[in-house]
Amino acid sequence: MSVFNATPGTMPANTTFRPPSVAQVEVAGFWGARVDAVASRTADILYDRCVEARMLEQIDPDVPSPGVVIPFHSMSPTGNEFTGATVTTQMFWDSDWGKTIETAAYSLYRRRNDELERKIDAVIDLFGKLQQEDGYLSSWYQRIQPGLRWTNLRDCHELYCAGHLIEGAVAYFQATGKRKLLDIMCRFADHIGEMFGAEAGKRKGYCGHEEIELALVKLGRVTGQRKYLELARYFVDQRGQQPHYFDEEARARGADPKDYHFKTYEYNQSHKPVREQDKVVGHAVRAMYLYAGMADIAAEFADDSLRTALERLWNDLTSKNLYVTGGLGPSAANEGFTSDYDLPNETAYAETCASVALVFWASRMLGVGPNRRYADVMEQALYNGSISGLSLDGSRFFYENPLESRGRHNRWKWHRCPCCPPNIGRMVASIGTYIYGLGERAVAVHLYGDSSIRFEVEGREVVLTQGSRYPWDGAVSIKFDMDRPLRFKLHLRVPGWCPRAQLTVNGEGVDVEDALADGYVTLDREWEGTDVIRLDLDMPARRIYANPRVRQDAGRVALARGPIVYCVEEVDNPEPLHSLVLPSATSIEAVEAPDLLGGVVTLSGQAVADRSSDWGDTLYRSARPVREQTMVRAVPYFAWDNRQPGEMRVWLRDEP
Numbered sequence: 001m002s003v004f005n006a007t008p009g010t011m012p013a014n015t016t017f018r019p020p021s022v023a024q025v026e027v028a029g030f031w032g033a034r035v036d037a038v039a040s041r042t043a044d045i046l047y048d049r050c051v052e053a054r055m056l057e058q059i060d061p062d063v064p065s066p067g068v069v070i071p072f073h074s075m076s077p078t079g080n081e082f083t084g085a086t087v088t089t090q091m092f093w094d095s096d097w098g099k100t101i102e103t104a105a106y107s108l109y110r111r112r113n114d115e116l117e118r119k120i121d122a123v124i125d126l127f128g129k130l131q132q133e134d135g136y137l138s139s140w141y142q143r144i145q146p147g148l149r150w151t152n153l154r155d156c157h158e159l160y161c162a163g164h165l166i167e168g169a170v171a172y173f174q175a176t177g178k179r180k181l182l183d184i185m186c187r188f189a190d191h192i193g194e195m196f197g198a199e200a201g202k203r204k205g206y207c208g209h210e211e212i213e214l215a216l217v218k219l220g221r222v223t224g225q226r227k228y229l230e231l232a233r234y235f236v237d238q239r240g241q242q243p244h245y246f247d248e249e250a251r252a253r254g255a256d257p258k259d260y261h262f263k264t265y266e267y268n269q270s271h272k273p274v275r276e277q278d279k280v281v282g283h284a285v286r287a288m289y290l291y292a293g294m295a296d297i298a299a300e301f302a303d304d305s306l307r308t309a310l311e312r313l314w315n316d317l318t319s320k321n322l323y324v325t326g327g328l329g330p331s332a333a334n335e336g337f338t339s340d341y342d343l344p345n346e347t348a349y350a351e352t353c354a355s356v357a358l359v360f361w362a363s364r365m366l367g368v369g370p371n372r373r374y375a376d377v378m379e380q381a382l383y384n385g386s387i388s389g390l391s392l393d394g395s396r397f398f399y400e401n402p403l404e405s406r407g408r409h410n411r412w413k414w415h416r417c418p419c420c421p422p423n424i425g426r427m428v429a430s431i432g433t434y435i436y437g438l439g440e441r442a443v444a445v446h447l448y449g450d451s452s453i454r455f456e457v458e459g460r461e462v463v464l465t466q467g468s469r470y471p472w473d474g475a476v477s478i479k480f481d482m483d484r485p486l487r488f489k490l491h492l493r494v495p496g497w498c499p500r501a502q503l504t505v506n507g508e509g510v511d512v513e514d515a516l517a518d519g520y521v522t523l524d525r526e527w528e529g530t531d532v533i534r535l536d537l538d539m540p541a542r543r544i545y546a547n548p549r550v551r552q553d554a555g556r557v558a559l560a561r562g563p564i565v566y567c568v569e570e571v572d573n574p575e576p577l578h579s580l581v582l583p584s585a586t587s588i589e590a591v592e593a594p595d596l597l598g599g600v601v602t603l604s605g606q607a608v609a610d611r612s613s614d615w616g617d618t619l620y621r622s623a624r625p626v627r628e629q630t631m632v633r634a635v636p637y638f639a640w641d642n643r644q645p646g647e648m649r650v651w652l653r654d655e656p
């Protein structure tokens with residue numbers, strides 16, 4: 001815990017806005033409690049569960065290999081035999097270590113944890129011991145299936161694992177100043193660069209599960225080495241080109257390219273070159289990681305052709321394929337997208353990782369400058385479909401995030417495919433990097449909440465402090481601490497959900513409507529330490545209706561207030577929840593509930609419910625159910641299933 005600022009990259013940045021480092025931002029209030037849960041519980045739990053799953057044995061060259069602990073997803077025709085076409089989640093274990101290291105790294109900023117740091121150091125030592133002379137590093141291909149490396153990029157996550165270890169290495173270096181894992185991963189990245197690329201003799205491949213692209217950009221930025229950015233760009237550019245690498249690779253290992261579990265390369269977004277893609281397709285997490293990597297490359301290389309494709313994809317996602325919770329990927333079959341406007345509630349897959357990855361993508365779309373189009377969706381995914389994946393105390397997890405449950409969908413301790421727990425852990429623990437954006441003489445406030453950021457203008461330090469009870473209250477105050485007046489731009493987001501915003505600087509009103517561009521107000525002036533900015537965002541409870549093309553939400557209404565989407569739970573309401581009807585005339589009241597679910601605002605109002613008690617054994621009858629008056633109480637969706645198990649639904653029956 002010595003070095004707070006990473007060695008800044010020496011590369012010129014084409015990006016106009018970059019996220020601050022985790023160390024530059026301190027959070028309190030809503031996010032402070034979430035970060036504390038991760039730093040004080042989740043980070044240790046992730047390590048412990050990895051050990052319990054026998055991941056430590058897999059990376060330790062001095063102990064016998066644990067062998068295959070998790071059965072293969074698909075067997076060879078002859079039985080329980082590994083072939084190049086079979087897959088087990090055990091192949092991804094290096095990625096779980098990578099994300100666990102990353103979560104631990106960010107958590108160390110919040111809370112010293114010498115014991116965890118020692119354990120992570122020991123894990124890093126094992127990876128160091130495991131690494132081959134030529135730089136190659138994969139616990140699966142070295143310990144369980146030697147001889148098969150680089151034979152199945154389509155299915156086996158080899159470069160994906162490298163990517164997550166790179167991200168872990170960058171974060172751990174930034175948090176602790178320790179270079180060991182960073183050096184290990186630079187050697188591996190160099191080896192990957194020798195194996196893959198446009199040059200003659202190199203493989204023309206890329207990973208079936210995107211991740212290495214955005215990881216190499218992080219590595220390039222932290223080391224100042226442009227070659228890592230070039231390699232990331234190669235992987236992005238090569239994806240979906242003909243002849244198709246995954247076809248050729250399958251033939252090379254004696255397999256029929258058509259013998260592919262997921263049938264189409266839309267599954268891994270390699271069905272066509274990325275610049276020609278215009279629909280979000282396939283596995284949702286893969287898609288989001290790819291687009292995040294593309295956004296990085298678009299920014300680093302000022303590549304407008306990538307940017308154009310990304311805007312099309314963004315539009316497709318947000319106008320046809322996104323849950324109101326910021327969840328995405330409705331289908332369990334492909335862990336991803338199906339068809340436009342297909343957003344089932346009870347069977348929604350909406351993997352925690354997918355919402356987390358949408359936050360990654362959205363934040364990178366803000367790299368060219370503040371724009372509410374991206375920040376609003378980042379906020380939607382942050383406050384709803386992503387953090388729903390972590391219990392309030394930081395100890396239990398969701399993989400799927402349905403919008404409706406009959407009471408059987410409950411948080412678990414661990415999963416045989418444990419991708420989500422460390423993903424939500426690392427996102428929450430690095431929340432400060434999403435709240436602000438830093439540009440040349442400019443700071444953007446993308447998200448509101450009790451927090452402060454340190455940054456420099458003309459070599460002088462400025463501390464910007466926000467005071468706010470957001471997301472429960474829309475009043476925000478902003479102050480600066482600096483030793484002399486400094487000129488810079490302050491960009492303040494006015495969320496799309498906000499019907500009325502009032503802004504004053506030192507008591508003087510600013511015409512928000514007039515000043516608004518891309519959903520942000522820009523204040524460009526010389527700031528002083530005595531300046532006080534006040535922003536008041538009206539935050540009424542509101543009803544949300546879905547596009548009538550969404551058949552699953554027809555005749556239904558959802559409730560929201562500010563960035564928070566609400567749900568009703570059985571513990572607070574008469575069951576069954578599908579009997580509840582919310583008349584449009586009902587006024588919805590926001591009620592502070594400081595002792596509920598860690599302190600939330602609930603929404604309540606008069607509703608009616610279909611009575612079933614007078615039906616006896618009758619299954620069908622000609623008379624409509626009798627309606628009775630009742631109250632409905634809704635709680636934030638992210639906090640559901642933190643009390644006794646029971647029914648839950650986001651979309652209620654609506655009545656004009």
Ligand SMILES: [Zn+2]
Nearest residue numbers: 351353419420
């Ligand atoms: Zn996941």
